[in-house]
Amino acid sequence: MALPTVAIVGRPNVGKSTIFNRIAGDRISIVEDIPGVTRDRIYARGQWLAHEFALIDTGGIDIGDAPFVKQIQEQAEIAIDEADVIIFLVSVQEGLTNADEKVAQILYRSDKPVILAVNKADNPEQRQDIYDFYALGFGEPMPISGSQGTGLGDLLDVVISKFPEKRADEADDAIRFSLIGRPNVGKSSLVNAILGDNRVIVSSIEGTTRDAIDTKFTAPDGQEYAMIDTAGIRKRGKVYENTERYAVMRAMRAIDRSDVVLVVLNAEEGIREQDKKIAGYAHEAGRGIVIVVNKWDTLDKDNHTMQDFENQIRTEFQYLDYAPIVFVSAITKQRLMNLPELVKTVHENQIRRIQSATLNDVLLDAMALTPTPNVRGHRLRVYYMTQVAIKPPTFVVFVNDPELLHFSYQRFLINQLRSTFDFTGTPIKIIPRKRK
Numbered sequence: 253m254a255l256p257t258v259a260i261v262g263r264p265n266v267g268k269s270t271i272f273n274r275i276a277g278d279r280i281s282i283v284e285d286i287p288g289v290t291r292d293r294i295y296a297r298g299q300w301l302a303h304e305f306a307l308i309d310t311g312g313i314d315i316g317d318a319p320f321v322k323q324i325q326e327q328a329e330i331a332i333d334e335a336d337v338i339i340f341l342v343s344v345q346e347g348l349t350n351a352d353e354k355v356a357q358i359l360y361r362s363d364k365p366v367i368l369a370v371n372k373a374d375n376p377e378q379r380q381d382i383y384d385f386y387a388l389g390f391g392e393p394m395p396i397s398g399s400q401g402t403g404l405g406d407l408l409d410v411v412i413s414k415f416p417e418k419r420a421d422e423a424d425d426a427i428r429f430s431l432i433g434r435p436n437v438g439k440s441s442l443v444n445a446i447l448g449d450n451r452v453i454v455s456s457i458e459g460t461t462r463d464a465i466d467t468k469f470t471a472p473d474g475q476e477y478a479m480i481d482t483a484g485i486r487k488r489g490k491v492y493e494n495t496e497r498y499a500v501m502r503a504m505r506a507i508d509r510s511d512v513v514l515v516v517l518n519a520e521e522g523i524r525e526q527d528k529k530i531a532g533y534a535h536e537a538g539r540g541i542v543i544v545v546n547k548w549d550t551l552d553k554d555n556h557t558m559q560d561f562e563n564q565i566r567t568e569f570q571y572l573d574y575a576p577i578v579f580v581s582a583i584t585k586q587r588l589m590n591l592p593e594l595v596k597t598v599h600e601n602q603i604r605r606i607q608s609a610t611l612n613d614v615l616l617d618a619m620a621l622t623p624t625p626n627v628r629g630h631r632l633r634v635y636y637m638t639q640v641a642i643k644p645p646t647f648v649v650f651v652n653d654p655e656l657l658h659f660s661y662q663r664f665l666i667n668q669l670r671s672t673f674d675f676t677g678t679p680i681k682i683i684p685r686k687r688k
C-alpha cells in the first residue's frame with residue numbers, strides 16, 4: 253500500500269500546478285465528493301498504465317515568509333525527502349533562469365532519480381529550444397506542454413520506469429493505522445499510551461522514504477498492528493516541518509498508507525475546519541475511520557455532555573455517519589485499552605465479503621420497503637447487485653439506466669446494507685452499471 257511517490261519541483265510559474273492537475277485529473281475521490289471539503293491541491297493520487305502513485309506539488313507548500321530562493325530550496329528538499337522520483341520542471345518560454353539553477357543545486361545532492369521536464373513547449377519550434385537545459389546536468393530534457401497535454405505520456409513512462417521495487421514491509425498481516433489530527437490534539441500522547449498498554453513487541457521499520465517508518469506492536473490477543481508515523485511524532489528539525497501545508501500533506505500520505513484512520517479531535521477545542529479537511533480526505537480515500545475525542549478528562553461533564561458532543565460531531569461530519577466515536581484521555585488512559593480492538597473490528601468490516609445470493613435477498617427486501625423511484629416517467633429498475641471489492645466494500649448494482657440511480661436511492665441501499673451487515677467504521681461504495 254506504500255505508493256511510490258512522485259514530487260514536482262521547480263521555481264514559481266513553470267507550470268507545476270498545471271501539470272499536477274493534468275496528472276491527478278479527476279481521479280481524486282474513491283467514495284464520494286463531499287461538498288464543502290476544500291481540497292489542498294498539493295497531494296493527490298495519479299495513475300499511469302497499471303501504476304498507481306502519490307503525487308506532490310511542492311510548489312503548493314509555502315514556507316511562511318521565507319525569501320524566494322529559500323522557498324524553492326526548501327521545496328526541493330521536501331522533494332528529496334518525500335519522493336521516490338522527482339520531476340524537475342522548467343519552462344522553455346522563460347528559458348533557463350538563475351532560480352532553475354538554485355533548484356538544480358539542491359537536487360544534485362540527492363541520489364533520487366530526477367527527470368528534467370521542459371514545460372510550455374507548445375509547438376514544434378519550442379520543442380527545438382529545449383536543449384539549453386542540458387546545462388542543468390540532468391540528462392536529456394523532455395519537452396511537455398501542460399496546456400496542450402502533450403509529452404505527458406512519454407514523461408510518465410520514464411517516471412514509472414524509475415519506481416523502486418515493492419517494499420518488503422508490506423507483506424505482513426499487520427493492520428495499518430494512523431492517528432491524524434491538528435497539532436496539540438494529543439496524537440503523540442495517544443501513541444505512547446497505546447504502546448504502553450501493548451508492550452509485547454515494538455519495533456520500528458525504516459524504509460527508503462521518510463514516511464515508511466512504522467511502529468509495530470502485538471496486542472495481547474496476538475493481533476499485529478503497524479502504527480504509521482505522522483508529522484509531530486518524529487520531528488527532524490527542518491524548517492518546512494513546521495508549516496501547516498506540509499503537515500496536511502504528511503497527514504494525507506499517512507491516510508493513504510493506512511487501513512484505518514483514527515481522526516483525533518480535541519474535546520477542549522471542539523471541531524475545527526482542519527479537522528474536517530482531514531476527515532474528508534480519509535472518507536474520500538475509502539479508509540476505515542474511527543473518531544477519537546481526546547482530552548475527555550478536561551471537561552466538566554454532566555449526563556448530557558457525551559451525547560451533546562456526539563450530536564455536534566454527527567452534524568458537522570454528516571458523511572461520517574458510519575464512524576464510531578470514542579471519548580478518551582491519553583492522560584488518564586480512559587477507554588484507551590479498547591482502541592486497538594475497535595481498529596480491528598473496523599478492519600474486519602472493511603474486508604467483509606457478502607455472497608451475491610445474500611445481497612440479492614437484501615435488495616429484494618429493500619425494494620419491497622421502498623419501491624424504486626420514477627424519474628420523469630422512467631422507472632429505475634434494479635436487477636441485482638454483487639460485491640466487487642473490499643477496503644472499502646464496493647458493490648456493483650445492475651440497473652436499466654445508471655442515470656436513474658440517484659444519490660438518494662444509493663444512500664437508501666447503503667443504509668439497508670448497513671442495517672443488515674456490520675459495516676461499522678467503513679465507507680461503502682456503490683457503482684451503478686447498465687445491465688447488458
Ligand code: GDP
Nearest residue numbers: 264265266267268269270311371372397398399
Ligand atoms: P506553478 O507556479 O509552477 O504551479 O505554475 P502554474 O501551473 O500556476 O502555471 C503558471 C502559468 O503558466 C499559468 O498562467 C499557466 O496557465 C501557464 N502554463 C502552464 N503550463 C503551460 C504550458 O504548457 N504552456 C503555456 N503556454 N502556458 C502554460
Ligand code: GDP
Nearest residue numbers: 435436437438439440441484546547581582583
Ligand atoms: P500532538 O501534537 O497531537 O502530538 O499532541 P501531544 O501529544 O504533543 O499533546 C499536546 C499537549 O496536550 C501536551 O501538553 C499533552 O500533555 C496534552 N494532552 C495530550 N492528551 C491529553 C489528554 O488526554 N488530556 C489532557 N488533559 N492533556 C492531554
